[in-house]
Amino acid sequence: MSRPLDSFLAAAPWPQRLGMSVLLALVRRPRGAALLARAPLAEQAAFSTLALGRYDDPEIGRALGWDAGAVVARGRELRRSEGRP
């Protein structure tokens, strides 16, 4: 798992943290994934969380036309040059 995703999961309250860790453990295993497929909302929650981490990778982002670093740098420059808060 990516570090940002780790910190995202760790910041959740314990019931959600526990629930999500179970879902993620299931979705990563073929039998678990088959089980989850019977509960579409749970399957979507697990898949969405994994996807959130995967597509946060800066290299993947850049390949899809998104550069978070450049967006942040432009923001900092605008705040500095225009005296924004």
Added chain:
Amino acid sequence: MMDVFDADFCVLGAGAGGAVVAAELAEGGARVVVLEQGPRHDPDGFTARPPEMLGRLYRDACQTATVGAPPILLPLGRGLGGTTLVNSGTCFRTPPHVLERWAAEFGLEIDEATLAPCFERVERALSVAEVTPELAGANAAVALRGAERLGWSHGYLRRNARGCVGSGVCVFGCPTSAKQHTGITYIPRAAAAGARIVTGADVQEILVEGGRARGVSARLAGGRRLDVRAPEVVVACGTIHTPLLLARSGLEDPSGQRGRNLALHPATSAFALMDEEVDMARGVPQSAYVDEFASEGFMFEGAAGPPAYAAMVLPLTGARHTRAMADYRRLAQFGLMVSDESRGRVRAVAGRPLIRYDLGARDLSKFRAGLARMEELFLAAGAREVYLPLPAGVRPERARVRDLKLMAFHPLGTARADARGTHGVTDGDLALHVAAGVHVADGSVVPSALGVNPQLTIMALATRLAFHLLGSSVPDGSPPAPAATARGDDRPDRKESACPS
């Protein structure tokens, strides 16, 4: 160890309601203490990376959810600015028909004329203006093209942004500080006028003696206790937490309405694969609307974000998800928001909010109609494929409650205002019916769903409350101009503290 502050007003929460009340009271000459549970977020720490920002800027790392059918994710901001820090910045005035309903059903004397100066004052303070087509980006252009071809009512949204360059990450912390959230607008004004802003303050209870507010007791980071002695307390902890604070303060609730009447504006979104390059994160994510069906109880508003965000909300799994994300640059997204008639309830279980909400049959019908219309909209715009938030093979008209993947952004109503103490928690002046000197200034007082984004309504009601407490009318002139460099904590006479001495 305990610290004690004395004030005329203690304001609990620094979001849409609390920050506005605090600034107006302080500028009116009152001694004000603001207690905010969350931190001040430094924009230098905004990374435009969703997982990291969800964990830092949102309460419960954006994993607050309702219990019921279906479960609904309920993102709430935490820190100076509250949810205004992480919302899309959309600004609607309260629709006139909603105000008419409030008068007829709840006995509230709040009409358009009364609220107009409040709205004008807030809109000036937040630099509210309509998004330009250039800034709206290609994602908005897709939906508006569809609406144009279908002859549906549509337009660009008004937002509280100044110098926006369309970074595409409003809900993950604006990196340019263009979004005029209350943490960089009203809170610095409050501090400049002498208000003391305390972050990291977990309010334990409102102190009431002989039916009258005496102040507030809070716990600071490290366990230190802070008491604020104040004859007037303004509660603005948000729709989920305000009723819980009122309950644990031992305040009576003869109406039986505290924590009830929870409206959410449940929402979902659909994606479309277009021929053209959309690059949905270039531009303002929520920049346009389609309100053709507002009278039927639903409307469409823009939604968009960077790849990690899109991957999280794209309603697909497995290989279909991978294929769609490979075409991220050609994906468009738009949101569907329902003005709900269903009502939920908030109560505390083991010290945490338990939010119960079940979607009723009438609201299910709105989602069915809305999803069908959303598909129509995208197809009219020229979509190659439309990805609806429903299980494979389920058509909108056959969708069941458990098929819906919902989020909600606008909790309202859990301390609803009603002129009658037997029907509401607060009165028409937003004072608690059961205790003198306790007022509420957040979404919890809003007695019904609005059908539109509520931040401006909450801020206008907060403005009205502040001037009522000051005993004066809302001035026609401009409020102090937004200060480009104001932060509230960067001057030698720093007023904000996490650990007051």
